[in-house]
Amino acid sequence: MITHYESSSRGSIEIATMPLSFAKNSLNKLTRTEPGRTAEIEALQAHVDKLATEAEAAALAGGEDVNPRAVVGGNNPPADEETAAVIEPKWDAVKVHLDDLLTEAQNWADGIAITTQGQADQVATLRQSLQEAMSLADEARKVEKAPLDAQVAEIQDRYNEYIAPLKNKKAGSATKAAYALGNLLTPWLQKLEDEKREREKKAREEAEAIAAAAREAHQEAAGSADLGAIDEAAELMDAADQAARTLRSVEREKVQAVGDNRAVGMRSYWKAIPVEGQGGKALVHYAQRQPERMKAFLQQLADEDVRAGIRTIPGFTVEEERRVA
Numbered sequence: 001m002i003t004h005y006e007s008s009s010r011g012s013i014e015i016a017t018m019p020l021s022f023a024k025n026s027l028n029k030l031t032r033t034e035p036g037r038t039a040e041i042e043a044l045q046a047h048v049d050k051l052a053t054e055a056e057a058a059a060l061a062g063g064e065d066v067n068p069r070a071v072v073g074g075n076n077p078p079a080d081e082e083t084a085a086v087i088e089p090k091w092d093a094v095k096v097h098l099d100d101l102l103t104e105a106q107n108w109a110d111g112i113a114i115t116t117q118g119q120a121d122q123v124a125t126l127r128q129s130l131q132e133a134m135s136l137a138d139e140a141r142k143v144e145k146a147p148l149d150a151q152v153a154e155i156q157d158r159y160n161e162y163i164a165p166l167k168n169k170k171a172g173s174a175t176k177a178a179y180a181l182g183n184l185l186t187p188w189l190q191k192l193e194d195e196k197r198e199r200e201k202k203a204r205e206e207a208e209a210i211a212a213a214a215r216e217a218h219q220e221a222a223g224s225a226d227l228g229a230i231d232e233a234a235e236l237m238d239a240a241d242q243a244a245r246t247l248r249s250v251e252r253e254k255v256q257a258v259g260d261n262r263a264v265g266m267r268s269y270w271k272a273i274p275v276e277g278q279g280g281k282a283l284v285h286y287a288q289r290q291p292e293r294m295k296a297f298l299q300q301l302a303d304e305d306v307r308a309g310i311r312t313i314p315g316f317t318v319e320e321e322r323r324v325a
Contacts (some may be wrong), residue, residue, distance in 0.1 A: 002039040005043070017052075025107045033113070105130065162175065207246070210240045213236055214233065298315075
């Protein structure tokens, strides 16, 4: 009898060393895709029958070393809901279970179409097993992560009591206090800023007036033989320079309250406010400026309508696609 199975991906494999799940998957694939390899099929079938019999006998004998996945139905979830409720799957078991199912899925999803109802039923069963295994894995993930989630939540709660941002449903006490102190400073700093603007205005007007007078005097003195006029023009030029320096000094003044570590000043915050009745202009503007984002936004709205059962949408064609549920 033949002793080796020729795998397309792993090469020659001794059949006697193949685990039950791998042997069953290989047998199923070979039977489905290359039924002419009868010698290998018979050898694999004999090996599968032998392992299944041994596993069943060991299970009946109550052996502790039995692999629960080696028995018939081992890849299916427990039928008893009460039993399922007390199971706490661990990562190693979840991984082995999913890896087995993925190996079987790879044997089926090899580009060869289904040709019989029996094959379709087998694929449907495998797909359901994968979905159930994924749900089991997600539950295991939640169980394993729960203690960490609780620890993180406790840390977050402790700190959020003080530093949670204002946008949170419950802002932190320190955050609210800092915000209140900022509101307290704002009127005073705004008063200083208004006064500075007024000083800037006066200094600018004075500098511009002196500069204009200096230019005029300089032009008149340029062709004059009057020494007094020339001296006066020079004095006006000096005064214009001094006025310009005074203006720059006022402009450089900082409106702030000085803390121990840094100064606190005013800052501009800008926000866009929709103009009633001009939404169309905004749509045209952003359709031109950011067409891809506008397309994505419109697609999102259309997808929501389709999910709600709407089948006619201006600018869209609603198409039906049939696929496995």
